[in-house]
Amino acid sequence: MSTAGPLPGSHGRRNFLSRFVVAVQAAIGGAVSCVVGGAALAPSFASHTQSWQRAAALADLADGVPTPVTLRLIRQDGYRQVVDRRVVYIQRDEALGVRVLDSTCTHLGCRTRYDDASKHFVCPCHGGVYDMDGSVLDGPPPAPLRRLEARIDGTDVVVQV
Amino acid sequence: MWTALLDWIDSRTGIRALRAHALDEPLPPGTGWLFTTGSVVALLIGCQVLTGIGLSMYYVPSPSLAYDSLRYLMSQVPLGALMRGLHFWGASFIVVAAVVHLLRVFLTGSYKAPREVTWMTGLVLLLVILGFSLSGYLLPWDQKAYWATTVTISVAESSPVIGGVVANVLRGGDELGALTLGRWYAAHVFLLPGALIVFLVAHIALMRKHGISGPISPQAGAPVPFYPWHVAKDTLMMAAVFAALFTAALLLPAHLDEIANPADADYIPRPEWYFLSLFQLLKYFPGPLEVVATQVVPGVVVGGMFALPFLDRGPNRHPWAPSRRVFTLLFSMVGAGIVALTVMGLRDAPVRFDPNVWGPQSMAGYLTAEDGGNPCARCHVDGGPASPVQVTRISRDEGWLTFHMSDPAAIAPGAKAVDPTAEPMLDEDATRAVLAYLRRLRAGASPPEVPAASATVVKTLGTRCVACHRLDGDGGDTGPELTHIGARRDAEAIRRIVTDPNDEYGDSMMPVYGPRLDAGLIAAIGDYLAAKK
Numbered sequence: 001m002s003t004a005g006p007l008p009g010s011h012g013r014r015n016f017l018s019r020f021v022v023a024v025q026a027a028i029g030g031a032v033s034c035v036v037g038g039a040a041l042a043p044s045f046a047s048h049t050q051s052w053q054r055a056a057a058l059a060d061l062a063d064g065v066p067t068p069v070t071l072r073l074i075r076q077d078g079y080r081q082v083v084d085r086r087v088v089y090i091q092r093d094e095a096l097g098v099r100v101l102d103s104t105c106t107h108l109g110c111r112t113r114y115d116d117a118s119k120h121f122v123c124p125c126h127g128g129v130y131d132m133d134g135s136v137l138d139g140p141p142p143a144p145l146r147r148l149e150a151r152i153d154g155t156d157v158v159v160q161v
Numbered sequence: 162m163w164t165a166l167l168d169w170i171d172s173r174t175g176i177r178a179l180r181a182h183a184l185d186e187p188l189p190p191g192t193g194w195l196f197t198t199g200s201v202v203a204l205l206i207g208c209q210v211l212t213g214i215g216l217s218m219y220y221v222p223s224p225s226l227a228y229d230s231l232r233y234l235m236s237q238v239p240l241g242a243l244m245r246g247l248h249f250w251g252a253s254f255i256v257v258a259a260v261v262h263l264l265r266v267f268l269t270g271s272y273k274a275p276r277e278v279t280w281m282t283g284l285v286l287l288l289v290i291l292g293f294s295l296s297g298y299l300l301p302w303d304q305k306a307y308w309a310t311t312v313t314i315s316v317a318e319s320s321p322v323i324g325g326v327v328a329n330v331l332r333g334g335d336e337l338g339a340l341t342l343g344r345w346y347a348a349h350v351f352l353l354p355g356a357l358i359v360f361l362v363a364h365i366a367l368m369r370k371h372g373i374s375g376p377i378s379p380q381a382g383a384p385v386p387f388y389p390w391h392v393a394k395d396t397l398m399m400a401a402v403f404a405a406l407f408t409a410a411l412l413l414p415a416h417l418d419e420i421a422n423p424a425d426a427d428y429i430p431r432p433e434w435y436f437l438s439l440f441q442l443l444k445y446f447p448g449p450l451e452v453v454a455t456q457v458v459p460g461v462v463v464g465g466m467f468a469l470p471f472l473d474r475g476p477n478r479h480p481w482a483p484s485r486r487v488f489t490l491l492f493s494m495v496g497a498g499i500v501a502l503t504v505m506g507l508r509d510a511p512v513r514f515d516p517n518v519w520g521p522q523s524m525a526g527y528l529t530a531e532d533g534g535n536p537c538a539r540c541h542v543d544g545g546p547a548s549p550v551q552v553t554r555i556s557r558d559e560g561w562l563t564f565h566m567s568d569p570a571a572i573a574p575g576a577k578a579v580d581p582t583a584e585p586m587l588d589e590d591a592t593r594a595v596l597a598y599l600r601r602l603r604a605g606a607s608p609p610e611v612p613a614a615s616a617t618v619v620k621t622l623g624t625r626c627v628a629c630h631r632l633d634g635d636g637g638d639t640g641p642e643l644t645h646i647g648a649r650r651d652a653e654a655i656r657r658i659v660t661d662p663n664d665e666y667g668d669s670m671m672p673v674y675g676p677r678l679d680a681g682l683i684a685a686i687g688d689y690l691a692a693k694k
């Protein structure tokens with residue numbers, strides 16, 4: 001079509017070119033969008049990695065009594081590292097091995113405290129009460145205290161975080 | 162149903178008329194491939210906008226995080242490196258495409274009446290694109306970015322009268338730092354895009370107002386509708402350029418130097434290739450003549466381009482027409498000059514930084530920080546109070562790190578009074594070496610392999626000798642370079658000089674090491690350096 005201009009009878013060619021233009025431009029746009037969209041969305045679907053961390057020495061744990069321990073969790077937050085602190089109660093006795101409970105109340109997230117007199121975990125916020133094993137005894141909490149995987153490694157207790 | 166919906170939308174918005182207006186423009190017969198250059202620029206602009214938005218989700222314009230955020234994007238985020246690659250190479254492609262477009266407009270004389278203003282908006286767009294490149298260059302906050310920007314700002318500073326003020330505005334103060342990064346970032350993502358939109362809209366509107374200039378001499382025949390006849394050519398051209406860009410981004414990942422180190426005055430700054438001609442020009446106009454290279458020559462070239470449609474007013478658009486010859490010649494000369502200067506600039510390009518090529522200083526830092534029984538490992542161990550050094554990817558500034566290494570307990574400067582009589586944990590030389598090592602870690606290097614036998618030698622070289630001597634890229638320039646010392650001296654001579662330089666040179670600035678270092682170590686240093694041919 002260098003000098004002649006479009007021919008009246010070139011309808012088929014016109015249609016073909018239109019499709020070609022739409023297809024190629026969509027492919028270019030699609031390629032860029034896939035790269036940018038992929039990079040933008042990728043972290044949303046990244047899986048959480050778990051690791052074992054030393055929590056306490058066995059020798060420091062009184063038999064049968066839940067002992068509060070502050071875990072220092074170093075977590076990768078994108079391009080920076082942050083340190084989270086989480087209080088867990090570690091309980092150990094012959095029959096049970098170790099049991100590690102997250103002290104966070106399952107109602108609205110206050111920190112529960114172990115009350116030695118009643119042998120319960122009590123939440124100061126709305127009166128939630130949990131048994132030694134974390135199950136709910138009273139109050140609004142909808143679920144038992146979260147239990148962390150734990151095992152004894154030599155002379156230490158390690159937990160999965 | 163579908164048609165009914167379209168009819169309704171059309172009746173409320175007039176979208177069909179808009180589409181017809183946009184696509185059915187009749188083009189002069191013979192409008193061919195030469196007239197696809199503008200579309201390529203438009204494609205690349207669109208690509209830069211999209212990848213730029215993607216990058217901005219990760220990038221943080223702060224000296225302590227900019228580098229780490231990019232390093233994270235490139236190494237941890239799927240497709241992140243490709244996205245940055247597209248943006249990085251897109252910057253080069255866009256400059257080439259804009260210049261090709263300008264060349265085409267010049268050769269076909271398309272700037273002539275009534276298209277003078279179209280030409281001038283195009284020139285502004287070219288300057289905006291160069292502004293994007295310049296401001297984008299600083300953002301990664303690596304060595305290259307930092308030092309090239311230092312040069313850019315001193316160029317601005319050399320302007321007569323207003324230089325100082327301009328430089329301070331560009332820097333946001335009198336030091337290059339956090340405030341500089343903030344304003345260059347704002348320019349790159351807000352101010353320049355604003356200018357780009359305004360002038361791009363104006364450029365395209367004017368192009369439509371006056372129509373495409375078409376072939377140099379009018380050709381017979383009926384006008385060709387823009388769509389799909391010419392759009393097909395545009396599209397094919399865009400596809401070819403995009404394929405090239407994508408390939409470049411895939412095969413050649415965008416570069417990221419070591420993190421900016423303002424203390425490293427030895428770094429040889431180098432601009433992106435499209436500013437190399439100016440950089441090279443600077444070398445021919447030293448001292449007070451610098452303004453010639455930085456302002457006069459570029460000013461005359463840019464000014465001449467803006468004035469071109471008013472100087473070359475004859476109707477003939479052929480580049481070799483008698484009325485145009487002189488302009489074509491001048492234009493070619495300027496073009497040839499720019500190409501020649503660029504080629505010369507490219508020839509003394511520095512070696513590409515590779516974080517895995519270790520110098521003695523960073524290796525000494527590695528040995529200090531990671532070797533068994535070192536002071537850092539008291540806390541920085543698995544399960545210890547702090548993560549291992551290799552894991553922490555410390556993103557503190559060097560002032561903090563220096564402080565921490567002299568008094569590790571003070572992890573928050575100012576929080577605890579420093580005991581002035583306490584011995585520092587690491588001395589200054591060791592601290593510098595550890596900092597060099599941490600920069601490597603941050604640049605993504607894997608640990609070096611230092612043979613156990615030469616560990617002490619490397620540690621000594623990397624902490625003491627590099628204070629004055631350059632060796633394998635590390636060190637100062639007070640003393641002679643040692644990288645190829647083995648070619649000039651044998652082991653025995655080196656041992657003698659280190660033991661007492663005055664023996665060899667008479668009165669030497671170099672300290673006498675005989676009494677300070679173990680004789681066996683000095684001999685080992687001699688052997689080690691003598692092997693550096």
Ligand code: FES
Binds near residue numbers: 108123139141
């Ligand atoms: S938060 Fe614990 S009871 Fe409401």
